[in-house]
Amino acid sequence: MNLKLISILMLSAGLVACGGGSSSSDGTGSIDQNTDGNQSSLTTLIDTSWSAGSNRIIGIDYSGNTTNPVITTLKGTPVDAQDGDLFSFRSVTYPATELAEIKSIDNLNDRTHFQDLEVMDEYVIACQDGANTTGYEKAASLHIFKTTDTSKTKKIDIEVASDFQTRACASISAAFTQGTSTAMAAKVFMVGQTNIDLGGGSSETKDTLTQIDLTFDTTKDVDATDAIVVDSIERKFTADELADRLLGVTHWAHKLYFFQYDNSQGMNGTNNLKYLNTASSSSSPVVVDVTAYDPFVSNASQQMFVKDMFMIPGTLSTDSDTIYMVSDSGAPGVVTSAYRTDIGTSIKMALSTNTNTQNCSDVITGVSNNGVGAKMWCYDSTDAGKIIEITSPIAQ
Secondary structure, three states, X not given: OOOOOOOOOOOOOOOOOOOOOOOOOOOOOOEEEOOOOOEEEOOEEEXXXXXXXXXXXXXXXXXXXXXXXXXXXXXXXXXXXXXXXXXXXXXXXXXXXXXXXXXXXXXXXXXXXXXXXXXXXXEEEEEEOOOOOOOOOOOXXXXXXXXXXXXXXXXXXXXXXXXXXXXXXXXXXXXXXXXEOOEEEEEEEEEEEEEEEEEOOEEEEEEEEEEEEEEEOOOOOOOOOOXXXXXXXXXXXEXXXXXXXXXXXXXXXOEEEEEEEEOOOHHHOEEEEEEEEXXXXXXXXXXXXXXXXXXXXXOEEXXXXXXXXXXXXXXXXXXXXXXXXXXXXXXXXXXXXXEEOOOOEEEEEEEOOOHHHOOEEEEEEEOHHHOOOOEEEEEEOOOOOEEEEEEOOOOO
């Protein structure tokens, strides 16, 4: 789980979702220690409605600007005696530190769950699964609303007739690209389980990377006619094996990174970080790093459970992009990697040694275009309902 729009009218290549965190102890901006010994004031954001052991963090994203960043989160809560969970979208603008609800969705009679969150300026995009329960499969969908009017929602099913239907949403990444206020283009990338039509009444299920191209008329309500137009939905990459899993995606402009667990060799599965140039329709993914070991868990020989990803692009064409990944609270910390797209050199995936990243888990977001060392945010793995801040570490 993502790019951030600096200005809906000025941006020509968007930001995408997902940021890092630090281990602060209170909600007033405590002092944490970086690995180089220098102190910096790192803010903790608090959800006072959080119920440990019951609530779960699903998504996080950044918008606004570096002076007054807006952090938006999505959490889920199971409810007794009903099919689906209660989902709460919450937001806070610095210098405030308490997350407040901006929208809730009660899946009273819907067993499918929301799985990720992206924010593009005033637009919130949430991805809902379509395959939570066997025998209840349907298309995964995007739910889009404006923070200025949360009562109206646009729903988009991720399917193409006689081709495929994406049913599980593991992660999304979204950004505006270019245009005007009445015709602003955006791209959304999704990874997840997909039912592929093979013709003749047969089909197969594989994980795919899917690209959704949208055009927004930002002057209209999101549910108005032609306010959000679906220009195309296409598969950009399909896993080779039925057992392979695509678990995370993040992008900036034409640079896209995603995580793939390749289980084609059975017990000898490998963890793959891959790069894709989305500007070229003929390009194939490039392996940035591949390992049989899990950097989150003392390099044990096992699958990495990547729950969210975020990238910071290189400032120059000769700079490396830096990629950040988080797992769940059972394996906290931030795994970093880096890749130079111009010459194809990379830095292997490794757990960050920055002490203020050690409690990061589940979700991650940040400021993409400010380079490494800028603010990032993640969830506090101690399950205290806190969003913790770090400065983005350098891959080593």
